[in-house]
Amino acid sequence: MSTHRSHNLRLSSVLQQGLVLALVAAVFYLLSSNAALNLKNLNIASGFGFLSQRAGYDISFSLIDYTPDATYARAYLVGLLNTLLVSVLSIVLATLLGGALGIARVSDNWLIKRLSGTCIEFLRNVPLVVHLVWWYGLVLALPGVKHSASLFGVVFLNNNGLNLPWLAQGSQVGWGVALMVLGMLLGYGFCRFKEARTPWRGFASKRWPVLLLGAVVLPLLVYAVSGTQLQWEVPVQRGFGFKGGITLVPEMLALCLALSFYSASYIAEIFRGAIESVHRGQYEAARALGFKSGATMRQLIVPQAIYPMIPQITNTYLNIVKNSSLGVVIGFMELVSSTGGTTLNQTGQAIECIALVMGTYCAISLVISLGMNIYNHRIGQRGH
Amino acid sequence: MHKLNRVKLLLGAPLVALLVVSGQAAQAGVLEKVKAHGSVRCGVAGDKPGFSLIDDKGRWTGMDVDLCRAVAAAVLGDADKVEYLTTTAKNRFTALASGEIDILSRAASWTAERVANLGVDFTTVWFYDGQGFMTHTADGIKKLTDLDGATFCLSPGTTSEQNLEDYFGRRGLTYKTVVIEKSPELYAAFQRGRCNAISNDSSGLAARLALMNNPQDYALLPEVISKEPLGAFVAQGDTTWRNIVTWTAYALMTGEELGVTSDNVDELRGNKTASTDIARLLGTEGTIGKSFGLDSDWAYRAIKQVGNYAQIYDRNLGQQTALNIPRGLNRSWKDHGLMYAPPIR
Numbered sequence: 001m002s003t004h005r006s007h008n009l010r011l012s013s014v015l016q017q018g019l020v021l022a023l024v025a026a027v028f029y030l031l032s033s034n035a036a037l038n039l040k041n042l043n044i045a046s047g048f049g050f051l052s053q054r055a056g057y058d059i060s061f062s063l064i065d066y067t068p069d070a071t072y073a074r075a076y077l078v079g080l081l082n083t084l085l086v087s088v089l090s091i092v093l094a095t096l097l098g099g100a101l102g103i104a105r106v107s108d109n110w111l112i113k114r115l116s117g118t119c120i121e122f123l124r125n126v127p128l129v130v131h132l133v134w135w136y137g138l139v140l141a142l143p144g145v146k147h148s149a150s151l152f153g154v155v156f157l158n159n160n161g162l163n164l165p166w167l168a169q170g171s172q173v174g175w176g177v178a179l180m181v182l183g184m185l186l187g188y189g190f191c192r193f194k195e196a197r198t199p200w201r202g203f204a205s206k207r208w209p210v211l212l213l214g215a216v217v218l219p220l221l222v223y224a225v226s227g228t229q230l231q232w233e234v235p236v237q238r239g240f241g242f243k244g245g246i247t248l249v250p251e252m253l254a255l256c257l258a259l260s261f262y263s264a265s266y267i268a269e270i271f272r273g274a275i276e277s278v279h280r281g282q283y284e285a286a287r288a289l290g291f292k293s294g295a296t297m298r299q300l301i302v303p304q305a306i307y308p309m310i311p312q313i314t315n316t317y318l319n320i321v322k323n324s325s326l327g328v329v330i331g332f333m334e335l336v337s338s339t340g341g342t343t344l345n346q347t348g349q350a351i352e353c354i355a356l357v358m359g360t361y362c363a364i365s366l367v368i369s370l371g372m373n374i375y376n377h378r379i380g381q382r383g384h
Numbered sequence: 385m386h387k388l389n390r391v392k393l394l395l396g397a398p399l400v401a402l403l404v405v406s407g408q409a410a411q412a413g414v415l416e417k418v419k420a421h422g423s424v425r426c427g428v429a430g431d432k433p434g435f436s437l438i439d440d441k442g443r444w445t446g447m448d449v450d451l452c453r454a455v456a457a458a459v460l461g462d463a464d465k466v467e468y469l470t471t472t473a474k475n476r477f478t479a480l481a482s483g484e485i486d487i488l489s490r491a492a493s494w495t496a497e498r499v500a501n502l503g504v505d506f507t508t509v510w511f512y513d514g515q516g517f518m519t520h521t522a523d524g525i526k527k528l529t530d531l532d533g534a535t536f537c538l539s540p541g542t543t544s545e546q547n548l549e550d551y552f553g554r555r556g557l558t559y560k561t562v563v564i565e566k567s568p569e570l571y572a573a574f575q576r577g578r579c580n581a582i583s584n585d586s587s588g589l590a591a592r593l594a595l596m597n598n599p600q601d602y603a604l605l606p607e608v609i610s611k612e613p614l615g616a617f618v619a620q621g622d623t624t625w626r627n628i629v630t631w632t633a634y635a636l637m638t639g640e641e642l643g644v645t646s647d648n649v650d651e652l653r654g655n656k657t658a659s660t661d662i663a664r665l666l667g668t669e670g671t672i673g674k675s676f677g678l679d680s681d682w683a684y685r686a687i688k689q690v691g692n693y694a695q696i697y698d699r700n701l702g703q704q705t706a707l708n709i710p711r712g713l714n715r716s717w718k719d720h721g722l723m724y725a726p727p728i729r
Binding site: 038039041056057058059060068069133136137140141144159160238239240241249250251328329330331333337341342344345346347348350 | 473474477478482497498501502503531532533534535540545546548549550553559560561562563564565566569570573576577578580621
C-alpha cells in the first residue's frame with residue numbers, strides 16, 4: 001500500500017514538474033514569436049547583419065586599433081576589451097586594498113583596527129554611483145592640459161587623463177604580454193616537474209620566484225635574439241592635448257578607483273569574516289609552538305581562511321564586472337556605452353544589441369565563476 | 385477543492401499573461417486608446433530648457449510639451465490631460481513603437497533611417513535646428529577647423545556623433561569624444577574642462593548657455609554642420625492618429641498665419657464676417673474635424689488653450705524668456721521662414 005502511494009506521489013510530482021516546464025517553454029515561445037511578429041508588423045529590421053556595417057563613431061579609449069571607419073563588430077570588441085581591462089584592474093586593486101584593510105581590521109592594534117573599521121563602514125555605506133561621480137569630479141578638478149603635473153618630463157597628469165610613455169608600435173605590447181604569460185607557464189611546468197621528484201611537498205621550494213623569473217627572462221631573451229627595435233614614445237603636449245604615448249582617460253581612472261574602493265570594503269569584510277572563522281585553538285596552538293604573531297597570520301591563519309573566502313570573493317568579482325557597466329554614467333566607452341548605447345541608437349537594433357550585451361556579461365561571469373570554482377575545488381582537495 | 389484551485393491558478397496565470405502579451409499584436413487605434421484612457425501619454429526629454437522641463441511651480445513647460453497639450457486639447461478637450469513620461473535618447477523609439485507612449489515629442493530629428501528602420505512615423509517639423517558647437521572663450525576658437533585635435537563632449541544616441549565624424553573625419557581632422565548620457569553631467573564635464581567643445585542641437589546649446597552662471601566664459605561657434613528637423617513621432621501603422629498629431633501642429637501654425645490667437649479666438653469664431661480660412665480652421669464651416677475622428681472644435685480648443693505657434697514660441701523661447709533664441713528658420717513662411725502649414729480645407 002505504502003509503495004503504491006509513494007509511486008503515485010512520484011508520478012504526480014514528475015507530471016507537475018513536466019507541466020510547469022512545458023508552460024514555461026510555451027510562454028517563452030509565445031513571447032519570442034510575438035516579439036518577432038510585432039517587429040515585422042512595425043517594419044523593424046532584425047538580425048545581426050548591422051555588425052558588419054561602418055560604425056562611424058569615435059571611441060576615446062581603445063586597446064586595439066580603432067577608427068570611426070571600423071565596423072560595429074569592432075566597436076563591440078573595443079567595448080568588451082575596455083570592460084575587461086577596467087574589471088581586471090579593479091579586481092586586482094580591490095583585492096590588494098581589501099586584503100590590507102581586512103587584515104588591519106583584525107589587528108591587535110586598537111588604532112589600526114578602528115581606522116580600518118571606519119574606512120570600511122564609510123566606503124561600503126556610500127552607493128557606488130556616488131563613489132563614481134565623486135571620483136570623476138576629483139579627476140576633473142586636476143589642472144588643465146596646459147598646466148599638467150609632470151613626472152620627470154615623461155609622465156603627465158591633467159584633467160584630460162594620465163599620459164604615459166608607450167611603445168611606438170602597439171602590437172609589440174601584445175607580443176610582450178603573450179611572452180610573459182608563456183614564460184610563467186614554462187616556470188609553472190618547471191615547478192611541477194621538480195615537485196614530482198620531491199618526496200614531500202613541504203620540501204619543495206616556493207613557486208613564485210620561478211614564475212617571476214620565467215615572466216622576465218623569456219621576453220628579454222626573445223627581444224635579444226630577434227633584434228627587434230623597441231621605441232618608447234614619450235607624450236608631448238601639442239595643440240589641445242598630448243601626442244604620443246598612451247592616455248588613460250579620466251573616465252577610466254575614475255571608474256577603476258570607484259570600483260576598487262567600493263569593492264575593497266566588501267573584500268575587507270570577507271577577509272575579516274574568514275579570518276575570524278578560523279578556530280581560536282589554532283592561534284593558541286601557534287603561540288604554544290612559539291610562532292610570532294606575523295608568522296601565525298601568514299603561515300597558519302590566512303591559508304586556512306582562503307577556503308571559506310572564495311565563494312564570497314567570487315561574488316564580489318562578479319559584481320565588479322557587472323558594475324563596470326556604470327561607466328555609462330560618466331561616459332567611459334565600455335560594453336554598455338558602445339554596443340548597448342551608441343550602436344543601439346544609430347542602428348535601432350535594440351533587441352539584438354541588448355541580447356549581445358547580456359550574453360557577453362553572462363559569458364564573462366560564467367568564466368569567472370568557473371575559474372573560481374576550480375580554484376575552490378583544488379584548495380578543498382589539498383586540505384588544510 | 386483546494387487542489388483544483390491551485391491547478392486552475394497554475395494553468396490560468398500563464399494564459400492571462402499570454403493574452404496580455406499577444407493583445408499588443410492586434411492593436412486598437414491609438415485614438416480609441418487615448419479616449420478610453422482619458423489622457424495623452426507624451427514622451428518628453430524632461431531636461432531640455434525651452435522644450436521640456438518642469439518649472440519652479442511644478443508645471444511642465446516647453447515647445448515639446450505644448451505640442452502634446454495641443455493634441456490633448458483637440459482630442460480630449462482639456463490641455464491638462466497629458467501624462468508625461470521622460471524618455472532617454474536610448475529608449476525613446478522603443479517606448480513609442482511598443483505603445484508605451486502615444487506621442488514622442490522629444491526634439492528628435494527626422495531622418496530617413498529612423499522612419500525606415502525603427503517602426504515609427506514622423507509627423508511634421510515643429511522646430512528647425514542644426515548641430516552647433518560651444519567652446520571655452522579662453523581657448524580663442526573662431527571657427528570649427530580650429531578644433532583640430534580637440535575633445536568633444538556629446539550626448540549618446542543622437543545623430544551628433546555621426547555628424548561630427550562626417551564633418552571632421554572627411555576633412556582629415558582628428559578629434560576625441562566623451563559621450564555622457566545625462567545632460568547635467570555632460571555640461572558639467574564640459575565646464576570643468578574635460579572637453580574643448582560641446583556639440584548638440586544649436587537651440588539646446590543656446591538654451592544651456594542662457595542658463596549658465598558665467599555665460600561670458602563660453603562662446604557659440606557660427607557654424608552649423610547638419611540639418612536637424614525636430615518634431616513629434618508616432619508609432620507606425622496608425623494613419624488616423626498620425627493625421628491628428630500632424631494637423632494639430634498645422635492648425636497652430638495656421639493660427640499664427642491667420643492671426644488667430646488664444647485671446648481673439650472666441651471673438652473670431654463668433655464673427656460671421658471672418659474669412660472662410662478662419663471659419664474652416666475654427667470649425668464653423670466644413671467637417672474636417674469629424675473626418676479626423678474628432679469634433680469640429682478641435683483646432684479652436686487647441687488654439688484657445690495652448691495658443692498659436694507664435695505664442696507658443698514666444699512663451700518658451702522668445703525674447704521675454706531667459707533663452708531668447710531668435711526665430712530664424714522657424715518664422716512663418718510669410719516672414720521668410722520655413723514654417724508652412726498646408727491649407728486646412
